[in-house]
Amino acid sequence: MKVCEKCGALNSDNRFFCVDCHEKLGDAVSEREQGDIEQGLDTVLENLYNNNDPLHVSWFDKVMGILSLVGAVASLVLLVVGLVTQRDFTVLWVAVFFFALTAVEALVPKFMWSLEQLRLSFHISNFEDTEPSMFYKTSRKICIVIGAGVGVAALLIAALDLRVF
Numbered sequence: 001m002k003v004c005e006k007c008g009a010l011n012s013d014n015r016f017f018c019v020d021c022h023e024k025l026g027d028a029v030s031e032r033e034q035g036d037i038e039q040g041l042d043t044v045l046e047n048l049y050n051n052n053d054p055l056h057v058s059w060f061d062k063v064m065g066i067l068s069l070v071g072a073v074a075s076l077v078l079l080v081v082g083l084v085t086q087r088d089f090t091v092l093w094v095a096v097f098f099f100a101l102t103a104v105e106a107l108v109p110k111f112m113w114s115l116e117q118l119r120l121s122f123h124i125s126n127f128e129d130t131e132p133s134m135f136y137k138t139s140r141k142i143c144i145v146i147g148a149g150v151g152v153a154a155l156l157i158a159a160l161d162l163r164v165f
């Protein structure tokens with residue numbers, strides 16, 4: 001492989017002039033350099049693929065998902081505290097439910113999308129070909145924020161009620 005010094009285009013060894021800009025090409029790169037270039041290309045392609053994947057789990061999703069998991073665990077711990085102190089802990093089940101739902105929505109969007117496809121299968125015949133719409137993707141983000149918000153609110157109400165703080 002030869003790399004054009006002028007435009008950076010990749011050319012095969014048997015070319016003397018760049019396929020893109022017709023600049024005269026130098027010597028072929030070493031096998032190691034070629035490996036590095038190909039690895040770089042793989043990364044670029046992988047990023048492109050991820051950006052095109054409508055159900056790609058972003059950093060925002062990961063952070064929200066992990067925080068929701070922590071929230072769900074904290075709610076379960078408080079549920080035990082509530083049991084021991086014989087308090088009304090109904091609101092904690094709300095927290096556990098919303099945190100768990102948010103964690104699944106944030107971390108495994110493909111699972112939620114398969115549920116959506118199941119719902120669609122009752123309405124349209126070619127539901128397997130459907131891609132998540134802009135509306136679906138936006139709704140998903142809003143659901144994550146609201147779900148985590150409701151979870152935190154329920155957890156706070158319960159914690160105040162149990163006088164944990």
Ligand SMILES: [Zn+2]
Nearest residue numbers: 004007018021
């Ligand atoms: Zn060139």
